[in-house]
Amino acid sequence: xxxxxxxxxxxxxxxxxxxxxxxxxxxxxxxxxxxxxxxxxxxxxxxxxxxxxxxxxxxxxxxxxxxxxxxxxxxxxxxxxxxxxxxxxxxxxxxxxxxxxxxxxxxxxxxxxxxxxxxxxxxxxxxxxxxxxxxxxxxxxxxxxxxxxxxxxxxxxxxxxxxxxxxxxxxxxxx
Amino acid sequence: xxxxxxxxxxxxxxxxxxxxxxxxxxxxxxxxxxxxxxxxxxxxxxxxxxxxxxxxxxxxxxxxxxxxxxxxxxxxxxxxxxxxxxxxxxxxxxxxxxxxxxxxxxxxxxxxxxxxxxxxxxxxxxxxxxxxxxxxxxxxxxxxxxxxxxxxxxxxxxxxxxxxxxxxxxxxxxxxxxxxxxxxxxxxxxxxxxxxxxxxxxxxxxxxxxxxxxxxx
Numbered sequence: 183x184x185x186x187x188x189x190x191x192x193x194x195x196x197x198x199x200x201x202x203x204x205x206x207x208x209x210x211x212x213x214x215x216x217x218x219x220x221x222x223x224x225x226x227x228x229x230x231x232x233x234x235x236x237x238x239x240x241x242x243x244x245x246x247x248x249x250x251x252x253x254x255x256x257x258x259x260x261x262x263x264x265x266x267x268x269x270x271x272x273x274x275x276x277x278x279x280x281x282x283x284x285x286x287x288x289x290x291x292x293x294x295x296x297x298x299x300x301x302x303x304x305x306x307x308x309x310x311x312x313x314x315x316x317x318x319x320x321x322x323x324x325x326x327x328x329x330x331x332x333x334x335x336x337x338x339x340x341x342x343x344x345x346x347x348x349x350x351x352x353x354x355x356x357x
Numbered sequence: 358x359x360x361x362x363x364x365x366x367x368x369x370x371x372x373x374x375x376x377x378x379x380x381x382x383x384x385x386x387x388x389x390x391x392x393x394x395x396x397x398x399x400x401x402x403x404x405x406x407x408x409x410x411x412x413x414x415x416x417x418x419x420x421x422x423x424x425x426x427x428x429x430x431x432x433x434x435x436x437x438x439x440x441x442x443x444x445x446x447x448x449x450x451x452x453x454x455x456x457x458x459x460x461x462x463x464x465x466x467x468x469x470x471x472x473x474x475x476x477x478x479x480x481x482x483x484x485x486x487x488x489x490x491x492x493x494x495x496x497x498x499x500x501x502x503x504x505x506x507x508x509x510x511x512x513x514x515x516x517x518x519x520x521x522x523x524x525x526x527x528x529x530x531x532x533x534x535x536x537x538x539x540x541x542x543x544x545x546x547x548x549x550x551x552x553x554x555x556x557x558x559x560x561x562x563x564x565x566x567x568x569x570x571x572x573x574x
Binding site for chain 1: 368380
């Protein structure tokens with residue numbers, strides 16, 4: 183028997199699964215993990231549904247859940263990643279198998295450049311510039327002050343530009 | 358390209374990234390199924406937990422009620438009063454011969470019940486404030502020089518404890534059989550509730566009093 187929470191979560195999944203998945207993928211750069219974390223985000227959203235006070239949009243709330251799930255994962259992974267980096271020289275050759283995610287070639291460079299930024303820069307760029315959240319919404323999702331959002335974004339964008347120029351990224355032509 | 362154009366261009370590239378990435382439909386459906394399955398699993402687990410909590414609560418309450426009922430109507434051949442100091446309830450009474458027990462805890466340290474003959478007996482405890490069994494017996498026995506005219510007393514042994522039996526004189530219209538059992542610490546009063554022209558039953562009183570275990574007090 184469906185309860186209203188379950189119905190709501192399924193409906194939210196239908197509306198937001200793509201954007202949540204992409205956010206997580208850009209954060210963790212691992213498609214399988216991104217799927218698992220997307221799954222975990224919606225299961226957690228069901229579990230903590232009663233804590234959603236409706237003082238922000240559903241999308242903002244879901245992103246804050248996704249953010250927490252992702253950050254937890256990244257923090258747990260840090261020692262493992264460090265171990266891998268020290269003892270193995272090989273990098274994951276193809277993080278985007280086509281049976282899971284489709285991405286145009288033109289965006290791959292940007293995807294890689296983002297992945298090489300530090301975590302706080304990456305998430306603030308994704309939320310503000312890719313997802314289009316306002317400063318207020320971003321501060322809610324990240325649980326930062328608005329001024330922290332602004333100042334971090336101000337440092338993150340030059341860092342991304344630097345990374346892109348290192349990789350010889352060709353900018354979109356402006357009219 | 359100047360700085361401003363570069364920034365605009367970067368913004369566009371970033372926005373494009375959102376639209377140029379696509380999570381495959383069949384994968385999204387698989388995850389959707391997993392979410393629904395896990396939500397249901399979580400619900401079942403939570404229902405089980407709730408059921409377990411309810412069951413445990415119910416079991417504990419039932420056990421408590423059962424024990425309480427057992428204390429009030431239980432059929433015990435020997436009653437151990439050793440854990441009941443004066444001032445506390447006397448819980449356990451009666452063997453099969455006293456099936457209809459109406460325990461009325463009128464006071465914290467007192468219990469009252471009906472005997473098979475339909476009479477009522479009360480039992481209560483009090484600290485032995487006289488310091489010793491000898492002293493207490495001396496107080497409860499009739500005064501050698503000025504004995505009561507309404508009852509006689511004699512020392513007997515009940516359940517290996519020294520006791521005083523108080524018997525109404527044959528023509529007494531009031532008063533009933535009373536028994537006082539002594540330990541170094543406590544005095545136990547076992548007595549019929551006096552009725553008009555009814556002194557109670559001496560043998561019944563003694564039989565009930567014998568059922569208690571006064572040791573280790």
